[in-house]
Amino acid sequence: MLREIFAPVCAGCGGACEGRLPVCSDCQKGLSGYGHFCENCGFPLKVHAKVCGQCLSGAGWDRIYIDYKYTGALRNLLVQIKFGYRIAGAGKLGELVRADFLQKYDIITDVPSHFTRRFRRLAHPAHSLAEFIAAKTSGRYEKVLVRNRKTEYQYKLRRRMRALNVKGAFLCDRDLSGLKILLVDDIITTGATVKECCRVLKKANAERVDVYVLSGGHV
Ligand SMILES: [Zn+2]
Ligand SMILES: [Zn+2]
Numbered sequence: 541m542l543r544e545i546f547a548p549v550c551a552g553c554g555g556a557c558e559g560r561l562p563v564c565s566d567c568q569k570g571l572s573g574y575g576h577f578c579e580n581c582g583f584p585l586k587v588h589a590k591v592c593g594q595c596l597s598g599a600g601w602d603r604i605y606i607d608y609k610y611t612g613a614l615r616n617l618l619v620q621i622k623f624g625y626r627i628a629g630a631g632k633l634g635e636l637v638r639a640d641f642l643q644k645y646d647i648i649t650d651v652p653s654h655f656t657r658r659f660r661r662l663a664h665p666a667h668s669l670a671e672f673i674a675a676k677t678s679g680r681y682e683k684v685l686v687r688n689r690k691t692e693y694q695y696k697l698r699r700r701m702r703a704l705n706v707k708g709a710f711l712c713d714r715d716l717s718g719l720k721i722l723l724v725d726d727i728i729t730t731g732a733t734v735k736e737c738c739r740v741l742k743k744a745n746a747e748r749v750d751v752y753v754l755s756g757g758h759v
Contacts, residue, residue, distance in 0.1 A: 551620055551629065552613025562632035567613035571636070574606065574756070584756055594731065600738030601723075603750040607638055610727055610757040618727060618755065621663050630663035633726070633754065634672025642752065645722040647682045648674040651737055652710065665726035669754055673724060684721070684744075685710045685737055702732040710737055716746040723749060729757040 550557035552567030561568055574584035578592035582603045585592055594604075608614050614636070620626040621633075650666040674681035688711045697705055721741055728734055734751055741749045 548628070550613070551617035551626065560632060561635050562617055562626075562629040563613045563636075568636065570612060571608045571614055572611065573608055598735075599731070600735045600742060600749065601751045602748050604734075604753070605642065605751065606728060606753045606756040607636070608755050610755040614755055618665065621665055624663070627663045630665045630668050633665050633668050634676070636754065637669060637673060637676070637752070639673055639676045642673065642677055642722065643750075644677060644720075645679050645750070646719040647684060647716075648677070648679045648722045648724060649682055649684045651723065651725045651733055652685050652687050665754070666724055669726060669752070670722075670724040673722065673752065679722070684712050684714065684716070685740060686713070687711075699730050702730050703736070706733050706736040710740045712740050712744040714744065716741060716744040718745075718747050720748040721746045721750070723751045725751070725753045727755050727757055728753045731758070 548557045549555070550564035550567055552563045552570070555564050555566075557564045559565065563571075576585045576588045577583065578585055578589055578595060580591045580595050581599060581601060582605060583592050583594045583599070584606050610618070617626065617629055617633075621630045648670050650664070650670040653664040653667065671681050673679070688709055723734065723737055723741065725734060734753070738749045738751065
């Protein structure tokens with residue numbers, strides 16, 4: 541009886557989901573990635589381009605990897621994690637990461653939790669993802685960014701206010717000279733938070749800052 545109640549259910553189709561994946565294998569196969577990218581920074585685009593608006597506006601990252609579109613089963617799953625319904629799913633999110641293309645980094649880190657969470661929750665998907673990637677690539681997870689001040693939740697703000705809201709919101713109190721950093725988050729929308737994090741990491745002298753995001757809510 542209890543087993544029935546607590547048996548893992550796929551966030552995409554409601555079917556059984558017993559394996560290591562946070563959604564069933566059919567729903568995993570249905571997740572869609574992107575077909576066109578910026579040649580310079582890797583940002584997904586509607587059509588292929590040599591440079592993109594992100595590069596031109598000083599995105600701060602050297603390279604960005606956005607794995608899947610924020611739709612279907614993945615969207616359902618992330619929403620449920622954010623509402624705290626699926627804490628176990630957060631720990632399994634890493635199984636969806638296609639990390640084979642990621643190079644070796646000195647430090648793998650995440651966007652501080654307050655800035656990514658939309659609702660009060662126990663799970664911090666960006667942290668789970670960062671730890672998973674660290675293990676998978678034999679890298680080291682380390683927390684390098686801390687909150688500098690309290691900010692308004694990003695989702696409450698209009699697009700142009702989001703950059704202002706996060707400006708100066710993070711601190712990195714160590715020198716990252718000579719280090720290649722991978723910054724990890726679970727979802728990107730306007731990119732304001734990630735860009736500000738990159739800016740702070742570069743200011744701390746990071747040699748290279750790449751970004752991995754599980755899902756893109758922008759295209
Ligand atoms: Zn499913
Ligand atoms: Zn670009």
